[in-house]
Amino acid sequence: MNYQSPILLDSEINELEIYINKFIAEEISAVELKHHLAPAGIYEQKNKMFMVRIRCAAGIISPSQLKSVALISQKFAGNEFHITTRQQLQLHDVPPENIAIVLKELKKVNLALRGGGGNTLRNVIASPDSGISESEVFDVAPYAVAISNKLVTEADSFKLPRKFKIAFANSENDNVYARCTDLGFIASEKDGQKGFKVFAAGGMGRKAQSGNILHDFIPEEEVYFVVEAIKKLFDKYGNRENRNQARIRFLWNSLGKEKFIELYNEELENVKNSNPEKLVLSDIENKANNNIPLDEKILTSEKFSLWKKRYARPQKQTGLFSVDIPFIFGNIKNDDAVTLADLISKISDNSIRFTLNQNIMLRNIPENFLGNIYEIIIKISPLSEKSRFLGNCIACTGAAVCKIGIAQPRKLLKALSDKLDEINLSLDELPDMKIYLSGCPNSCGQHHIADLGFAGRIKRINDERKFYYTVFKNAEVKNDILCLAKEIDEIPEENVVNYIIEYLKKHI
Numbered sequence: 001m002n003y004q005s006p007i008l009l010d011s012e013i014n015e016l017e018i019y020i021n022k023f024i025a026e027e028i029s030a031v032e033l034k035h036h037l038a039p040a041g042i043y044e045q046k047n048k049m050f051m052v053r054i055r056c057a058a059g060i061i062s063p064s065q066l067k068s069v070a071l072i073s074q075k076f077a078g079n080e081f082h083i084t085t086r087q088q089l090q091l092h093d094v095p096p097e098n099i100a101i102v103l104k105e106l107k108k109v110n111l112a113l114r115g116g117g118g119n120t121l122r123n124v125i126a127s128p129d130s131g132i133s134e135s136e137v138f139d140v141a142p143y144a145v146a147i148s149n150k151l152v153t154e155a156d157s158f159k160l161p162r163k164f165k166i167a168f169a170n171s172e173n174d175n176v177y178a179r180c181t182d183l184g185f186i187a188s189e190k191d192g193q194k195g196f197k198v199f200a201a202g203g204m205g206r207k208a209q210s211g212n213i214l215h216d217f218i219p220e221e222e223v224y225f226v227v228e229a230i231k232k233l234f235d236k237y238g239n240r241e242n243r244n245q246a247r248i249r250f251l252w253n254s255l256g257k258e259k260f261i262e263l264y265n266e267e268l269e270n271v272k273n274s275n276p277e278k279l280v281l282s283d284i285e286n287k288a289n290n291n292i293p294l295d296e297k298i299l300t301s302e303k304f305s306l307w308k309k310r311y312a313r314p315q316k317q318t319g320l321f322s323v324d325i326p327f328i329f330g331n332i333k334n335d336d337a338v339t340l341a342d343l344i345s346k347i348s349d350n351s352i353r354f355t356l357n358q359n360i361m362l363r364n365i366p367e368n369f370l371g372n373i374y375e376i377i378i379k380i381s382p383l384s385e386k387s388r389f390l391g392n393c394i395a396c397t398g399a400a401v402c403k404i405g406i407a408q409p410r411k412l413l414k415a416l417s418d419k420l421d422e423i424n425l426s427l428d429e430l431p432d433m434k435i436y437l438s439g440c441p442n443s444c445g446q447h448h449i450a451d452l453g454f455a456g457r458i459k460r461i462n463d464e465r466k467f468y469y470t471v472f473k474n475a476e477v478k479n480d481i482l483c484l485a486k487e488i489d490e491i492p493e494e495n496v497v498n499y500i501i502e503y504l505k506k507h508i
Helices: 010-024 030-040 063-076 096-108 141-151 220-237 248-255 257-273 302-311 334-344 367-380 388-392 409-423 493-507
Strands: 042-044 050-054 080-083 089-094 166-169 183-190 193-200 212-219 312-314 320-325 331-333 352-354 360-366 435-438 452-461 464-473 476-478 481-483 486-492
Touching (some): 010 030, 010 096, 030 042, 063 080, 063 089, 141 166, 141 220, 183 220, 212 220, 302 312, 302 320, 334 367, 409 493, 452 493, 464 493, 486 493
Parallel strands (some): 166 183
Antiparallel strands (some): 080 089, 080 331, 183 193, 476 481
16 A cells, blocks of 8 residues: 555654653652653653554554554553544553553554654644545545655654644545544545645634635645645744744634635745645555455354445455444453454455544455454454444543543443343434543534533532533534534533433434
């Protein structure tokens, strides 16, 4: 697929190792260490261990790389790793003395962390079904990969006023929320020409807002020009004094639409006149291997048929299927990842995408091997024996791990799961219902784009601190603009599960 991961150079790893050793020796503080580690996607957890974020453009990883991540996690981190809402991986509970070792091991398998955090270009995401969807305009993954490959070589991508996020959607359905990100591209065609509708200055968080249409259409060869112009505009005029006002959406608001577009057009002309190199698009073939070394498992049980109906979908490539694998909280155990990678490597090297709801989407699976996939998946993914609903729910780590977390939404999601088992609600009618929970207003749980979203907070009642959740409802697209979920209520933490149950009952 020709994806060139943004490898940290040996010199960069060695420099980080020096600062880590100074931290271990208590010669520098955690705050000083964060300044050096954050741009590489490494953050301290509440338990004094570290989280290491692995960049995967368009959510792509090979089976061999997935296996390597699992083995690295097994040896140097915890007993599982995490799929993020931006199609990346995270290792948790990495002792500080293991950080440099992890970086070196990842480098051996062409995986790295540059731009995983800090004021940098973040992971470039793309529709996880891009290239295989029957309803897509065209495959946008090559553009996401090419932009990532290009921008990670540019020094100014890592010295921005704040984070810079880019998304590519393969249709107007916009399953990556390109309409609500710093810079979003939606696949389009005009007069037989491939291109994109472009949105800018959207984003979630404490002051979330929808993106604005920057171009109704640009031809595909201008994608890099637009990205580079926005990046340079942000670099020049973004707020470097106030971190809370530093995202591109705040620049749009402070300048006003006319001035923002005027300055943007100036940068766009400058980029075009500089005669930049064209993007090198990857050749991403969607096919299965020839002569797959597996005995076909032909299954006819009711359980298999129900699973296939819920989780397997035909691709536009005749005879091939994609399969969704849901994971609780986006966590996959190391041993399970090894088992999955060993099986999938026999079927197709281009077989794995991470999704925005923290799951794995397999692709290029011949229909006659779905039984083989099923027998493995039900062992590694307990949610695969239930409706799609719970696997689509999102809950951030919250206060259990995050240093700025307030509440613990994962406990609520676990309580919801237990309650649903108890009352036996039939949720197959709501496969795409989005229930998202964040442990604070920062929207790591993406509550602003949910059908029903929750954001944790603390409320003082009679001089006592109580955990509450702000309730958000009904994100939807109207007139080509994503209308974010509206704040409608606030409820005590102990009422959240029943609130969700009653909401679900009304929609079944």
